[in-house]
Amino acid sequence: MNRLWHKFGPVLTVVVGIFALWYVMAVVLNSNWAYDKAARADVELSFSEMVVDTWSQDKPKLPAPHQVAVEIWNTTAMKSITSKRSLIFHGWITLSSTLLGFALGAVLGILLAVGIVHNKAMDLSVMPWVIASQTIPILAIAPMIIVVLNAVGVSGLLPKAIISMYLSFFPVVVGMVKGLRAPDAMQMDQMRTWHASKWTTFWALRWPSSVPYLFPSLKIGVAAALVGAIVAELPTGAVRGLGARLLAGSYYGQTIQIWSALLTAAALAAALVMTVGLIERITLKKMGMAR
Amino acid sequence: MSDVVIEAKNLSLTFETNDGPVHALKDVDLTINKGDFVSFIGPSGCGKTTFLRVMADLEQPTGGEITVNGMSPEEARMKRAYGYVFQAAGLYPWRTIGGNIRLPLEIMGYSKAEQADRVNKVLELVHLDGFDKKFPWQLSGGMQQRASIARALSFDADLLLMDEPFGALDEIVRDHLNEQLLELWAETNKTIAFVTHSIPEAVYLSTKIVVMSPRPGRVTDVIESTLPKERPLDIRETPEFLDIAHRVREGLRAGHGDD
Numbered sequence: 001m002n003r004l005w006h007k008f009g010p011v012l013t014v015v016v017g018i019f020a021l022w023y024v025m026a027v028v029l030n031s032n033w034a035y036d037k038a039a040r041a042d043v044e045l046s047f048s049e050m051v052v053d054t055w056s057q058d059k060p061k062l063p064a065p066h067q068v069a070v071e072i073w074n075t076t077a078m079k080s081i082t083s084k085r086s087l088i089f090h091g092w093i094t095l096s097s098t099l100l101g102f103a104l105g106a107v108l109g110i111l112l113a114v115g116i117v118h119n120k121a122m123d124l125s126v127m128p129w130v131i132a133s134q135t136i137p138i139l140a141i142a143p144m145i146i147v148v149l150n151a152v153g154v155s156g157l158l159p160k161a162i163i164s165m166y167l168s169f170f171p172v173v174v175g176m177v178k179g180l181r182a183p184d185a186m187q188m189d190q191m192r193t194w195h196a197s198k199w200t201t202f203w204a205l206r207w208p209s210s211v212p213y214l215f216p217s218l219k220i221g222v223a224a225a226l227v228g229a230i231v232a233e234l235p236t237g238a239v240r241g242l243g244a245r246l247l248a249g250s251y252y253g254q255t256i257q258i259w260s261a262l263l264t265a266a267a268l269a270a271a272l273v274m275t276v277g278l279i280e281r282i283t284l285k286k287m288g289m290a291r
Numbered sequence: 292m293s294d295v296v297i298e299a300k301n302l303s304l305t306f307e308t309n310d311g312p313v314h315a316l317k318d319v320d321l322t323i324n325k326g327d328f329v330s331f332i333g334p335s336g337c338g339k340t341t342f343l344r345v346m347a348d349l350e351q352p353t354g355g356e357i358t359v360n361g362m363s364p365e366e367a368r369m370k371r372a373y374g375y376v377f378q379a380a381g382l383y384p385w386r387t388i389g390g391n392i393r394l395p396l397e398i399m400g401y402s403k404a405e406q407a408d409r410v411n412k413v414l415e416l417v418h419l420d421g422f423d424k425k426f427p428w429q430l431s432g433g434m435q436q437r438a439s440i441a442r443a444l445s446f447d448a449d450l451l452l453m454d455e456p457f458g459a460l461d462e463i464v465r466d467h468l469n470e471q472l473l474e475l476w477a478e479t480n481k482t483i484a485f486v487t488h489s490i491p492e493a494v495y496l497s498t499k500i501v502v503m504s505p506r507p508g509r510v511t512d513v514i515e516s517t518l519p520k521e522r523p524l525d526i527r528e529t530p531e532f533l534d535i536a537h538r539v540r541e542g543l544r545a546g547h548g549d550d
Contacts, residue, residue: 288387
């Protein structure tokens, strides 16, 4: 019991705190509408009636947690996954472009890092551009990428994946440059005494040295890829995906729909990061680097 | 084949730094013969490590000549003529002890069977038999350094260059490893160049002690040891041992005279 409390207690406390604050804020933000309705119907609202109303409105400013939970339940478990109203359907659309974009971003990031570490010219020229690329707001560049790719006949999954890639390659480049440079001067000298080729030095020394740096970068990268996929669905008038759900919800003032899409996206991000974390633990254990 | 392994003539190396040139080595002459155990001793900045690195082609001299097995250091390095033991063991944490020792053999293209054979042989030589499946962090510092010596012995280099290999270890472990190193040297007939800053270590191990001094880095004395090849640890209390140690100390002091 005590051990369980030590493990989950702190997290549970914070979760309870968040829910309490959430319910309080729902009352504060939605009370105006409750009083307005009552005034128009010419009835007097007691405090408890007001509170109940703020937690059950159709289009509240801030939906209460149980309203979001019910909406998520109704649009996941209660809907066929091929339905246009199923969050699983929309989640899968977003997830597929996230995963493709993340894979592209990871490969691009690693290739750029290898180039930067091995080539002086690339070291001096590429890194500033990599950093500059991240200073441009993704929201500004996303529609242009979609339009340009459409013009050359590329549409569907790939343009969205490219926006995911655009966000996710950056942490991978930064982490991998550091990781591939992790071997110290002595280890590099040692390879030289064995007359090892650059190729051998890379595969036997640099690559394994970089693994502990790769995974934290991939965790940030996969979360960024999801953000990229959602952002890519916003300005393009997409009708499918979590981003499209967010957009449709905001068109029609469906706040409960917005929040349920939002929480689904957050859960998806957490699941992705945890999956990468799991692969990290297995890999490090296999390499003998986990104690 | 001649018996000369290392021959340096007027060897100089100057590093250009922002504070002006640093003479790491200046006009160094030295010959190391096959089967010698040569120690380089001196205060930091005397160029003893730099000299070793020049032999290994890790630094390029700026003047004079040096040959390793009659070749330039670069040719010797490409022919894998020497094994180099660094101050830190530098074992790869993701490889087992066996895997670490196998690494140079893999790089040099030995067959799988030959690799396994040699790993077993050198592990036995440094008394680490049975540890090949262990990871480096499961071993003590002294054992790790023995594994790194095993790695340097695993391929057919008859020259062993050692840069303060026991510098980071405590006195007791160090004594033990010194004793083992002498055994190993007698068994394998290698030529050893050994950098140290410990006088007893240098005298105990060497057939030849090269005393160096800094600014500019140069050789101030070369002492041929008169100690027998068979050396129990308590030889360090004999008058003969103390005589040699005294001469090394004098050499070091003379080199410091101009400070």
